[in-house]
Amino acid sequence: DAGVIQSPRHEVTEMGQEVTLRCKPISGHDYLFWYRQTMMRGLELLIYFNNNVPIDDSGMPEDRFSAKMPNASFSTLKIQPSEPRDSAVYFCASTSTGEQYFGPGTRLTVT
Amino acid sequence: AQSVTQLDSHVSVSEGTPVLLRCNYSSSYSPSLFWYVQHPNKGLQLLLKYTSAATLVKGINGFEAEFKKSETSFHLTKPSAHMSDAAEYFCVVSDPGDDKIIFGKGTRLHILP
Numbered sequence: 001d002a003g004v005i006q007s008p009r010h011e012v013t014e015m016g017q018e019v020t021l022r023c024k025p026i027s028g029h030d031y032l033f034w035y036r037q038t039m040m041r042g043l044e045l046l047i048y049f050n051n052n053v054p055i056d057d058s059g060m061p062e063d064r065f066s067a068k069m070p071n072a073s074f075s076t077l078k079i080q081p082s083e084p085r086d087s088a089v090y091f092c093a094s095t096s097t098g099e100q101y102f103g104p105g106t107r108l109t110v111t
Numbered sequence: 112a113q114s115v116t117q118l119d120s121h122v123s124v125s126e127g128t129p130v131l132l133r134c135n136y137s138s139s140y141s142p143s144l145f146w147y148v149q150h151p152n153k154g155l156q157l158l159l160k161y162t163s164a165a166t167l168v169k170g171i172n173g174f175e176a177e178f179k180k181s182e183t184s185f186h187l188t189k190p191s192a193h194m195s196d197a198a199e200y201f202c203v204v205s206d207p208g209d210d211k212i213i214f215g216k217g218t219r220l221h222i223l224p
Binding site: 004031042043045048050055056091093098099100101102103104105 | 143145147153154155156157160162201205210211212214216217
């Protein structure tokens with residue numbers, strides 16, 4: 001298996017623009033997690049899905065953030081409009097057994 | 112509710128000397144415990160996990176951790192540090208039946224030549 005795949009790996013955008021981050025989990029995994037990592041706040045859980053259904057989105061910072069999982073092999077995290085404080089590395093992880101497998105992350109820079 | 116505390120934000124050791132990264136947890140049940148490693152500009156990689164089998168768990172790259180219920184600890188050790196071990200290490204706890212895992216704030220390991 002190729003592991004968890006995230007795209008793009010790097011994204012630079014201007015404040016106010018819409019940003020869409022993508023994740024393909026490991027085949028057969030029924031949980032998918034989105035995390036954000038910054039120097040100031042460390043690793044934060046944003047939202048997670050089970051069988052494509054959002055279970056807990058309490059970590060989503062505000063209404064500008066939204067996440068979807070239309071099928072078992074694809075998820076998106078959207079920020080609209082983006083702000084400089086959204087600059088971070090965003091990780092996607094998947095699991096079926098408790099141990100999570102992480103993607104390489106998307107480094108987002110909002111100028 | 113579960114929680115995890117990594118007692119040191121930074122640890123520096125000389126190459127060839129032992130490594131000890133400390134982790135204490137709080138859980139109402141018999142938890143699952145994990146250590147993850149993150150090398151610079153990389154994603155997180157599972158080092159090892161404890162899931163109520165043997166209390167001494169061996170992981171990749173020569174690391175191991177011992178589950179001590181009486182001390183609520185799950186410290187990570189390695190007999191001899193290598194330069195390639197320089198990274199950030201996260202201790203993680205999960206309660207049975209809980210979908211989420213709780214990350215510690217991380218310990219950055221520096222290896223001195």
